[in-house]
Amino acid sequence: MASLRAGLLGVGSMGRHHARILRDIEGVELVAIADPGGDPFRVAGNVPLLSGVSELVAAGIDIAVVAIPTKFHADAALTLADAGVHTLVEKPIADDSALGHEVSEAFRARGLVGAVGHVERFNPALQQLRMRLAAGDAGSVYQIATRRQSTFPGRIGDVGVAKDLGTHDIDLTAWVAQSVYSSISAQTAFKSGRAFEDMISMTGRLASGVITSHLINWLSPMKERVTVVTGERGTFVADTATGDLTFHANGTEPLEWDSVSTFRGVSEGDTTRFAFAKREPLRGELEAFRDAVLGAETELSTMEEAVHTLEVVESALDSARQGGVLISIDRATR
Structure with a gap:
């Protein structure tokens, strides 16, 4: 079976760890990284470093991890939902619950896996x-x-x-x-x-x-x-x-x-x-995200659950x- 093509949005203090693990998970291939602030921790390596979420979508990804500041979560997630990309958004799902509900509904309506990084x-x-x-x-x-x-x-x-x-x-x-x-x-x-x-x-x-x-x-x-x-x-x-x-x-x-x-x-x-x-909890979370996209039941926080948390x-x-x-x-x- 072909590997899931993964894109990572954000390679700051949390995103750099996502990059490390996404490179190492069986069944996942990290094909593109996007961060308008560049690559401060130099984790991109030979993976293309893009400027934003639209370029990430254009790279032809199946799944995405969003690890950018909270105020940008909703816009990025909605763009990925519109593109049909299964997405894990770092917590919280958005900077307010109304936006979080909009994001949750967008993924539900399209039949996509939408998860939130409540890694505990x-x-x-x-x-x-x-x-x-x-x-x-x-x-x-x-x-x-x-x-x-x-x-x-x-x-x-x-x-x-x-x-x-x-x-x-x-x-x-x-x-x-x-x-x-x-x-x-x-x-x-x-x-x-x-x-x-x-x-x-x-x-x-x-x-x-x-x-x-x-x-x-x-x-x-x-x-x-x-x-x-x-x-x-x-x-x-x-x-x-x-x-x-x-x-x-x-x-x-x-x-x-x-x-x-x-x-x-x-x-x-x-x-x-x-x-x-x-x-490592983050490895377990990303492996569960992969498994959820492949149809397995997991302990991932759904977007609906994440909205309740934010409320x-x-x-x-x-x-x-x-x-x-x-x-x-x-x-x-x-």
Whole structure:
């Protein structure tokens, strides 16, 4: 079978990694790269370096990856949809949910694979976590809390930390729990002197009843990527920076829990650190994109799911502007 002809739009700090992996994936041939800003990391090599999305389409591509600044996502994706090109757009899908819905609908109407790069779905720790939650290893899930903190990124100037980093946490939480959000509230801070927030604290509830909290900022002198899931049988801690997953068991009557009809408390039990293969998440995502184009079912974030994620983040920002009021997420948009 002939390889899928791939085009890459954007070879900045994220796009350069897409270029590296697209060159190495079986069944995919990277045939063209486009970036109006040139090739700052010199990743094009012998692949033609073009100026924009129209030239990329003209190169005769089957699939495309869009890794340019957020404000350009929608226009590029719509051009690729019109050309019949299956596309993976880096998160967020667009800089607002109305445009995101337009993009999602364009790919749906044309029968094309449209995916969004919520790459945490391919983090080995979160994949293990989702599998174990689905198997009931934590029992009934009560709460999912995430922390995503790091230093200030000078390269990002078109969105704030909520749309840049917060979309990761909203998507991974809904994906791990297999439930959409029903409500959200938030507080923000502006410490860098820019128009966009650089710190956000969000609390919410999923349609399943699970409560959530997310602490996200660009103001920490260290990098933290942690997801904590607390349930009746114990707590899972996923460190997505290292790919590690640990389970802290509830030591209170663990063998009789299923038959207990009243709450008997929580105590410290055994701690288990799981061993499993740790593949690079971006490689897993791009391989899944290839497989989806070839007709396979995958764990990729669909564009429709990505629109929901963006709606939740936008609702959180609306909440913050209103002093932290609780905002319901419209079920009709899901």
